[in-house]
Ligand SMILES: Nc1ncnc2c1ncn2[C@@H]1O[C@H](COP(=O)(O)OP(=O)(O)OP(=O)(O)O)[C@@H](O)[C@H]1O
């Protein structure tokens with residue numbers, strides 16, 4: 136698929152299409168990426184009897200950004216939350232088929248979901264910092280995983296905040312309560328908090344839907360920064376956003392993965408009529 | 420509905436609301452004012468020299484030298500009264516038997532009244548009970564007793580159609596023509612020189628043990644007992660309640676058993692406290708034999724069972740009100756469930772949990788029925804911390820009831836009873852106040 140991406144990149148440079156607005160920016164190949172990081176094979180997710188995600192087959196490529204789009208209730212969040220087993224919190228939620236992470240079965244009998252979540256971090260739709268200081272928020276994960284040394288923690292907190300482009304704004308008030316930050320800052324704090332655990336995959340569920348355009352732009356910039364270092368999956372209702380930030384896009388409709396393709400291709404020459412209808416706004 | 424009626428409705432509802440609040444405030448005032456004013460009287464009053472004598476000899480407090488000087492003056496004035504008595508004794512001896520008969524009964528009353536006022540009369544043996552060894556220790560009581568000395572209460576039965584009324588008859592008129600007649604104006608004139616009243620704040624009321632079943636002294640054993648019982652109940656109920664709440668909210672699977680347990684818990688919260696008292700006796704003392712008979716331990720356990728449902732409910736609600744997003748965030752960072760509960764959920768739920776705890780503590784301090792059969796004795800000394808496993812204790816709630824209903828001299832020590840009521844009210848109020856402050860503090864810290 137990495138090759139497919141390059142191909143579309145070239146093609147896209149050659150000719151422009153009618154839907155300029157969705158044209159993704161030029162994308163560089165990521166070094167060392169492109170291997171299937173998460174693979175779904177006939178993967179279904181049920182809430183009780185209800186099959187919310189239906190027999191998905193897909194490879195999510197490492198170090199690239201994959202966007203998930205689709206109308207409300209189509210199972211985007213369900214699919215995303217299944218990857219780090221956040222759905223375990225829902226009592227009657229279960230899965231069939233296989234979901235592999237780095238070649239291991241996510242839902243295997245001997246999988247440690249706590250370890251899994253350490254490797255697959257998640258940022259939620261609503262910023263959800265803990266009611267603790269900024270420092271304690273970032274240090275929460277590392278402390279959990281056994282880092283007690285203050286110097287190491289200091290360094291880690293700074294590194295994470297810098298990665299999340301928040302350091303300059305909060306470096307002088309690390310001991311203040313995180314709930315005092317603005318919504319956009321809080322969301323970047325949540326990203327920093329996730330990064331502090333040094334995950335391999337970053338799952339973002341509509342991370343900007345509660346933010347204003349300026350804060351949204353910052354998060355999008357952040358995703359660009361992080362691309363190449365982390366495998367990123369982002370659920371979004373905003374198709375411009377999907378086209379701006381992602382390399383690949385998955386289009387879900389009523390729990391079915393309709394189309395999964397390089398973003399440029401999906402937005403310019405979708406293979407499926409439904410995708411075409413959705414991205415042109417014929418239904419939503 | 421048009422604008423006019425709507426406004427009218429709004430206004431009348433506002434008036435109704437304010438009215439009910441005012442009525443509530445008045446009711447509270449009616450209850451609190453006598454409690455406070457009478458209760459303060461146990462602490463702040465005019466003490467007589469008898470009180471100072473009592474404090475020195477029974478509690479070894481006060482300056483012996485100062486008291487000695489005071490007693491010289493006081494006894495000087497008293498001696499004159501005693502001299503009058505002695506003179507009348509001689510006069511009585513010389514009277515014919517018929518005339519003696521006339522005065523004998525009244526004279527006994529005078530001697531009794533004087534004994535009550537000033538303490539044992541000269542030549543009398545020191546009485547067995549402490550309450551008879553001293554005269555009136557409080558000036559307000561001394562004034563009442565002075566009245567008893569000056570007037571005899573006669574019941575007027577002359578008209579059989581109306582209920583008999585008491586009638587004050589001056590004793591001076593009874594003894595007219597005898598040498599005793601001088602006694603009454605003399606005592607009335609010199610009573611404050613004999614008693615030497617002084618305003619005082621008697622902190623000992625809080626820190627002293629009672630003497631002669633609350634006749635003198637303070638209520639420390641009761642206060643301490645109340646504190647022991649309430650804290651003991653907390654030690655058992657609080658951790659247990661919080662653990663149960665965590666189980667209900669985080670671990671229990673929805674199902675028949677779970678909902679059964681929950682409704683059992685709610686029912687338990689509504690059970691009358693006397694039932695807990697009987698249960699405590701039957702279960703902790705008679706079945707488990709946690710102690711030979713009543714003990715602080717048995718009482719604490721009984722109170723713990725009584726407040727457990729409240730603590731569980733409060734903690735459950737506090738835990739449930741923690742935003743689910745905190746939990747998701749923590750689990751999403753690779754935290755275990757247990758760790759999430761300890762580091763995120765409990766700290767965020769703490770204000771609610773603590774409020775529930777402190778309110779239950781207040782309830783445990785105030786309840787009477789659960790400790791009647793399990794822990795409370797009416798008169799006792801303060802027990803040591805080492806005795807809580809085996810000894811019963813006096814406690815405020817129970818002793819208030821006891822003083823009001825069963826004490827042989829209840830009417831003479833109303834101030835002690837009011838003092839106890841005030842102390843209990845203060846303890847409960849302070850606990851609730853601290854709950855409010857604690858909650859505000861922690862919430863502020865959490866909100867940033
Ligand atoms: N806890 C749940 N129990 C039962 N059904 C659920 C639960 N959560 C979601 N669903 C159902 O699963 C389907 C997919 O929900 P999901 O939240 O994944 O949609 P989504 O694509 O994220 O929608 P949105 O864009 O509105 O966030 C919906 O039909 C929804 O009603």
Ligand SMILES: [Mg+2]
Nearest residue numbers: 211212213340
């Ligand atoms: Mg969603």
